[in-house]
Each structure stands twice: as C-alpha cells, then as structure tokens.
Amino acid sequence: MSPVKNPSGHWPYALRLRGSVTPSILSKIVFIGLYAALVSSISLLTERSLGISPILISVLGFVVGLSLSFKTTTAYARWWEGRIAWQTIATQSRSLARLMMVHVPENTAKDCFIKKSAVDLLKIYPAAVMHQLRERRSEGARFVLRVPHLMTYASVAGTPVSPPSRPRTSAFKRAKQHRAEAVDYNKETALHGCLPVEIAMHLSAFGVWATCTQGCPNYVGQQIALCVAGLTDALGVCERLLRSPIPLAYNIVISQIVWVFMLALPFQLEDQLGWYTPALVMVTGLFCFGLEGIARELENPFGDDANDLPLEEYCEAIELELTVMTALDRTEFAAWALDERNLAFGKSGMEEKLEGMTIEEAHRQVLQLALQTCSKYLFRAGNDMAGVYDGIHEAA
Incomplete structure (x- = not known):
C-alpha cells in the first residue's frame, strides 16, 4: 500500500512540515533533548547514577495520555462545531438568495436594483463574520466599501476598534486612564457595533419591504426572517466558541503534567538505554508536545494557523455562488419546462x-x-x- 499523501503535493504526511506543529515546538524538543543528554552524561561519565525506577512511566504516562486525550478531543469538537456553523452560513445564504431572486417580484427597475443591493449585502456577510471573529474589524472596511453608506465604525471613524497603545504604567494609573477615556472610547465603538448584525438588520428590513411593498405572501417574509435568524444563530455559535475558551486551569495543569512527565523521563530510561536516552526522549517530546500544540491551535478554529478553518475560501465560495445566482434572470419555471x-x-x-x-x-x-x-x-x-x-x- 502506498503511503498516505497530501492531495496537493507529493510528500507523505509523515514527512511534511507545512501544516505541522513541529516548528512551533522545536525549541521545546531541543531543550528536552539537551536536558536528557545532560542527565545521561552525568550518569555515564561519573560514578553517580541518576536512574530511578521506570514504574513512573506507567503512572505518569496514563495521566499524560488521559490529559492529552481530553484536550485534543475538546479542541477538535470546537473545531468541528465551528465548521458546522460556517456550513450553516453557506446554506442559509443560498436559501436567502434563492428567496430573494425567485419569490420577490420585480415590477420596476427600482425593484431590480433593490434586490441586487440586498444580495450584495448578503455577499459580504460571511466576510464580515470572518473579520468579526478575528477581531480585525478595521480590515473589514474593504468589504464595506461596496456599501459605503452603512453607518459602521470602519467606514465612519476609519480607525481600529482596539484602544490605542499606551506606555507601561502602574496598575493604578492605568485604571485611572481607563476611567478617563471610557466615555470617548465608548462613543467611538458605538459607531461600529457589530457589522454582521447590522447587515442582518438590513436583510430583515428587505423581508418587510418584500411583504409590505411588493405584495409577497406572508410565508415569503417568514422564510426570509428564518434565514436571517439562521445567519445570526451561526454568528452566535462562532462567538461562543471564540469567547469561551477551555478554562485556564485545565491548560495550566495539562501543561504541568506533560512537563513533569518529560523531565522525569530521562531518569527512568537512563539505566536501560544509556546514550540512546536523549534520542528517545526527543521522540517522545515530539509526540507529547505535538498533541498539546495541535489542541492549542484547534481550540480557536477561526485564526490564521495552517490547521484553522480556511475562512477566506469559504467567503470566496459563497460570494461566487451568489454572484452567479444574481447574474441570471428571475427563473420562470414554465419557460424552462417548455x-x-x-x-x-x-x-x-x-x-x-x-x-x-x-x-x-x-x-x-x-x-x-x-x-x-x-x-x-x-x-x-x-x-x-x-x-x-x-x-x-x-x-x-
């Protein structure tokens, strides 16, 4: 059987560095290798043996395995839930665009322009969600340029939403400065709000316009409202994952368990392996620190790491689909069937x-x-x- 390979390249997964956490944990592996070499040198070059009973490998290994299993499982569950949320955004966007293009009649050129503008808002919704999750709201301004009349902080203030950096001062002075600047800063951020929520409000207003002005049946407005609610629900799921990380106490104790295991490992292997101890310790560190690093990356699936969700690709795919839908005339089934x-x-x-x-x-x-x-x-x-x-x- 041929080795498993990356579909986009020729290197098997076992030999790949791109997308691996090895570069980020390389310093830890080198440190633990030098540490194991020091222990082996003292034991083999002097008369003082540092070896201890290897029974601790079984005890600590069980605890390490349990801890890393919990962390990786929890992190992957968060990653997968984020993927489901983004698929919900894609599905609801398609459904909402279909309702707009097919079920809302066009009586005048103005109606056609209004529908096109509503779909344009829907196109930038995924990108607005992406920048909201990455907390780079100012970078979302290039998407807002398509609809510059939206009253957003990015288009009105033109400055980042984060407060300006200040030189280091005492905690008392920082608290005093924060209270003094709270009023002005809140006024600025109030102009921004949440761009995805603002877009959802405009899309809901489109549903009201379609029902009250265009004479669409009530079920059309209800379906539009349900699609918009699905978009905001998906945003809520993503924000929950972003702002509710794994509790800090778990991360601290799991990191402590892994480090205690790795620091105690050379003493347990020295009597049996001798000079081979550093190599085995480094291999073990690659696995333990690697699993911990993977869990740390997957914990927030909306970042820029290689293992995070490709949000840019999702946004481009949704925008392309909606662009194709708006490029076609309103579908008349009788004309197609005949x-x-x-x-x-x-x-x-x-x-x-x-x-x-x-x-x-x-x-x-x-x-x-x-x-x-x-x-x-x-x-x-x-x-x-x-x-x-x-x-x-x-x-x-």
Whole structure:
C-alpha cells in the first residue's frame, strides 16, 4: 500500500512540515533533548547514577495520555462545531438568495436594483463574520466599501476598534486612564457595533419591504426572517466558541503534567538505554508536545494557523455562488419546462408532443417513461423483477 499523501503535493504526511506543529515546538524538543543528554552524561561519565525506577512511566504516562486525550478531543469538537456553523452560513445564504431572486417580484427597475443591493449585502456577510471573529474589524472596511453608506465604525471613524497603545504604567494609573477615556472610547465603538448584525438588520428590513411593498405572501417574509435568524444563530455559535475558551486551569495543569512527565523521563530510561536516552526522549517530546500544540491551535478554529478553518475560501465560495445566482434572470419555471431542449416526453419537440394531448394521455406518457427507466436500471442490476416491470409497461 502506498503511503498516505497530501492531495496537493507529493510528500507523505509523515514527512511534511507545512501544516505541522513541529516548528512551533522545536525549541521545546531541543531543550528536552539537551536536558536528557545532560542527565545521561552525568550518569555515564561519573560514578553517580541518576536512574530511578521506570514504574513512573506507567503512572505518569496514563495521566499524560488521559490529559492529552481530553484536550485534543475538546479542541477538535470546537473545531468541528465551528465548521458546522460556517456550513450553516453557506446554506442559509443560498436559501436567502434563492428567496430573494425567485419569490420577490420585480415590477420596476427600482425593484431590480433593490434586490441586487440586498444580495450584495448578503455577499459580504460571511466576510464580515470572518473579520468579526478575528477581531480585525478595521480590515473589514474593504468589504464595506461596496456599501459605503452603512453607518459602521470602519467606514465612519476609519480607525481600529482596539484602544490605542499606551506606555507601561502602574496598575493604578492605568485604571485611572481607563476611567478617563471610557466615555470617548465608548462613543467611538458605538459607531461600529457589530457589522454582521447590522447587515442582518438590513436583510430583515428587505423581508418587510418584500411583504409590505411588493405584495409577497406572508410565508415569503417568514422564510426570509428564518434565514436571517439562521445567519445570526451561526454568528452566535462562532462567538461562543471564540469567547469561551477551555478554562485556564485545565491548560495550566495539562501543561504541568506533560512537563513533569518529560523531565522525569530521562531518569527512568537512563539505566536501560544509556546514550540512546536523549534520542528517545526527543521522540517522545515530539509526540507529547505535538498533541498539546495541535489542541492549542484547534481550540480557536477561526485564526490564521495552517490547521484553522480556511475562512477566506469559504467567503470566496459563497460570494461566487451568489454572484452567479444574481447574474441570471428571475427563473420562470414554465419557460424552462417548455423549452425545446427539455426531453421530459422523449427526444422529439415539446410543442408537437403537447398539442392535442389530454391530461390523461400526459399522465399515461409520464407513467410509460418512468416504467422504461425502472426496467432499464433493474435489467442492469440483473434483477428478475425487470420482466415484471416490462409486463406492466406493455399493459400501460
């Protein structure tokens, strides 16, 4: 069997560095290797043996395995929940765009422009969510340039939402400065608010316009409201994952457990392995510190790390899909169904088939075509029921 390889390259996963946490933990591995070499040197080059009973490997190894399993499982669950939330954004965006383009009529050119503007707002919603989660709201200004009349902090103030950096002072002075600047800073941030929520408000207003002004049925407005609610719910899930990390106490104690295990490991292996102890300790450190590093990256799936969710790709894919949808005219199903290229009733022209055909004959034609299809597939599968369907087809 060939080794598992990355679909985008030629190197097997075991030899890859891109996307690996090895570069970030390399300093720890080097340190623990030098530490193990020091222990081995003292034991082998002097008469003082530093070896201890290897029974601690079993005891500490069980605790380390349990701790790392908890951390990696929890981190992956958060990563996967973030992926589900972004798929919800994609699904609700498609559904909302479909409702806008198909179920909302266009009576004037103004109506067409309003619908196009609403879909443009929907296009930038994923990008606004991405920058909101990464807390780079000022970078979202380039998306707001498409709708510059939105009253956002990025377009009005033009400055980052984070407070300006200050030189280090005492805690008392920092608290005093914070109280003095709180009023002005709150005024600035109030202009920003939350860009995804603001976009959702405009999309909800579009649903009200479609129902009250365009005369759409109430269910259309209700479905638009449900789609917008789905978008804001997905935003809430992402914000919950972002602002509710694994408790600090867990991270501290798990890190302490791993370090105690790694620092005690050379003393337990020195008597049996001798000069091979540093190599084995470094390999063990690669696995232990690697799992801890992976969990640390996956804990926040919305960052820029190689193992985080590719939010830029999600945003571009959603925007492309919605752009294609708005590039097409409002779909009229009757025009599509009666097109000459439609082969629903066979390979001949549609108009000739339908002229002079009663509803009973149309139903009979549909039944015959369906039975022919069933018989063909059953014959391919070698099913004896194919003959039964052929008999039904002849009777029809």
